[in-house]
Amino acid sequence: MIRLIEVHKSFGPQKVLDGLNLEIERGKTTVIIGRSGGGKSVLLKHVIGLLKPDSGQVLIDGVDITKLNDRELNEIRKKFGMLFQEAALFDSMTVGENVAFPLREHTKMKEDEIRDTVAERLRVVGLKGVETKMPSELSGGMRKRVGLARAIALRPQIVLFDEPTTGLDPVMTEAVNQLIMDTQRSFDLTCVVISHDVQSIFRIGQKIAMLHEGRIIACGTPDVIETSDNPVIRQFLAGSIEGPIKIM
């Protein structure tokens, strides 16, 4: 289980997280929604210890990771997989080497096992036979799916997805949603997904949390969120310009 308690984070004068509390249940998919620039990526980076809060706690299975040293943090991170918003593929390596990276780093697999695993992971994200291409030769959506393959390569217990379907066509969006749901179910994963796509949110989310002005203002099952009368949530789901979410 992941718990964030009273997390504050500012960049210079800009307050991004302002006493945020969130509980993410084990074995479920939690979707985090909120306006662009609202701090969703920042929140995700706190969960995996890439950013340290100015104050507050981040508990992973009861351990406060803000207090750990590098070596202890690495042990915790081995439980995680993460898809970055811009995929963050290593551009000096081929696609195949990218997906193989976590396998080479943390397993004793033989080369042919690695090759098979990489091919299988790429196949499930709909990218058969692109192993030898360089990331720069791929489209944005393809890069994202390679990032996805890399994130789940080690079959981690917890996977963080930063906008897995943004920039994909509707068919691919559905395929990636299916993939997330399938892997989640078959390996009993804890998934945290950031998404803007209202359809995807309700399709994959078992819990939905709304981030607004540095706090989680609502967290609940899809039905609860869908029927919520909170004006922020109503505006977000309806996509209207009028409302408490200011455009600038």
Place this chain on the structure above:
Amino acid sequence: MKNFITALDLLGKTMMRGMEEAGSIAVLFVSVVAWSVRPPFRLKDIVKQMEFVGVRSIFLVVLTGTFIGMVMALQGYHGFRMFGAESLVGSTVALGMTRELGPVITALMITGRCGSAMAAELGTMRVTEQIDALYVMAANPVKHLIVPRMIAAIIMVPMLTVVSDFVGIVGGYFVGVHLLHINSGVFMANITKLVDLNDIYNGLVKAAVFGLILSLIGCYKGFNTKGGAEGVGRATTESVVLSSVAILVSDYFLTALMF
């Protein structure tokens, strides 16, 4: 008075920033040393960097080394001729190359070619979150990115210096003997008489230190890049300037220690 205090304030701040930066570079160096002795050793990464730093710089080093040797012969000839000591041209070129110009010119060329590339590569990896991705996959960026680059530079800059020393002397010979008609026997005899193996060794030790400096600074600047493409550009420029200055300053102190 007020201006004076402002100036002093500015000077103080600049110095503090410089000290701070020197401190962080030292911290990075310590962690590089710690990670470089910890297995597993990634030979493939090191070889790849050695190819980049070494093999692909040979042409550049040959070209610059030759011309430095040639111009030294030319200058030396005009100087020594005034008191009839043309015979010393050969040994001047050889001593100058092995002790000073071989290592320094090579290091400066490699700073421009490879130190800057290290800063740009690591800087790009920083701003595109590839370094974060390494952290997330519980892989240490110092071990993966910086250790191979530094090992490669510390090995390859001395190797290239050997090349530079050699072609410099050949260039000097060509100018001295073929263009300025110094007797070839005299040219060579003075080299073997006056140049000691120690001169070459010390030059190579310098080169190894320069390789360390340029790769450490290049990696440091890249690793700490902030702010998009502009930040990468800044990191690259700063790494070249700082490395060049550090190489020339440390050259003085190394020389004072060695000779």
